Amino acid sequence: MAKITYIEHDGTEHAIDVKPGLSVMEGAVKDNIPGIDADCGGACACATCHVYVDEAWLAKTGDKSAMEESMLDFAENVEDNSRLSCQIKVSDDLDGLVVRMPESQH
């Protein structure tokens, strides 16, 4: 299990255990944590699972595919540490990961 902390825009923290193999998005959605909409269910088709990855963890989340880069370009308020959370696979390496959600996904 990897412990992942999801921080809402208003600062509310949710620290949960996520099974390796799920995406960071799935970890949040399955637990009904607000702030990640994931309309397309992880198909990299909607850019509503946008998160800001804590700087210390960014490199560990791996590289973005061309499709993710393209889609992310159109999310709101994109920063250097932005990722589409449906594209980050949870593994033991990500135990302790912290991500922040934007104010809105739409």
Next chain:
Amino acid sequence: MSDSAAHVVILGAGHAGGTAAALLRQYGHAGPITLVGEEPLPPYQRPPLSKAWLKGEANAEDLELKAPDFYAEQQIEFRPNLRGVSLNRGARTIALSDGSQLGYDALILATGARAIALPIAGAELDGVMFLRTAADAEHLKATIGPGKRLAVVGGGYIGLEVAASGRALGAQVVVLEKEARLLARVACPALSDFFRGYHEKQGVRFELGASVEGFAGEAGQVTGVRLADGRVVACDAVVVGVGARPNDELAADAGLDTARGVVVDLDARTSDPNVFAIGDVAHRPMPIYGRMFRMESVPNALEGAKQAAAAIVGKPRPPGECPWQWSDQYDLKLQIAGYAFDVDEILVRGDPATAKFAVFHLKGDQVQSVEAINSPPEFMMGKQLILSRRPVSKARLADPTVSMKEVAA
């Protein structure tokens, strides 16, 4: 509404119903919530059934919308294997298929749509399958494999996604489409041609303009599809994907306004103020196009769920979204925004030969819809342009060296 003690009953535990239940709690509804579904499974995603599931890349657990203990934890009573039989709006009760009665303060109809069955000879043979539920998908998965001959009736999304997955699994695939082109109801001719070419390169055979008259069989098992021209296409299995019918009979019988779907307003409310309808079953207004229609897509289900949950809880109506849908076939990502109503020009941006292009449908200088292949910028900006109704320069739109952000500026 906004009685936080209200008992909300959601009839239908698919994507729309499941999401509505979760959103009610997320929005702070404290009263009881009962989620009734006809399938044995808690809410799950259907899109992967024709893709990752068939290819063995996802299992039932992966598809579930929520973790298994979610419903109990959120005090959402989930009641599977039950259908609504009749609705008594005066008494606010539903008669369920187990003989029980379920009372409600607010009711959300999320009964979805059912796969259209071809009422033709041989339809009851083993091996003639649909693809709507996880049970269907399991059945289909067990049937496709290397060397198996799969006949797909219908060249729409289901048919083409099954064809792509079938090829990935080593099956021989032939797609039988009654219209002269694929995706006739949802895409333009340029796109139909593109998909046909792409599939043919992957070894899929097509019979267009082919009407299916019956299924041939031996010992109760399908062996072929009989076409109107007399030919029989030999096969080991058939998937029928020719559209879906909204399950609006319960609503119609109860006197609610229906129009091939349950008629609702911008809050997903039906002609009865205590009853809502969302998802594939809802016939809803689309202000962008000045008309009402029924859509079958995940984004449509999500938007309806947001509208109904907000109305019940007393939150402001969510801002209108641009309708959209997607389809993944092989390494192609098709993203469609909007609907091609009142179109007077079709404009292609990019080169179809590169499998990275977009087809814009315009009404004057406004974008009505866009079909994007492997082109997220065109899709994402397209959605914004459709929603905002902002006029575009067609010259710039047709010029791929001008970025979509510049086009929309």
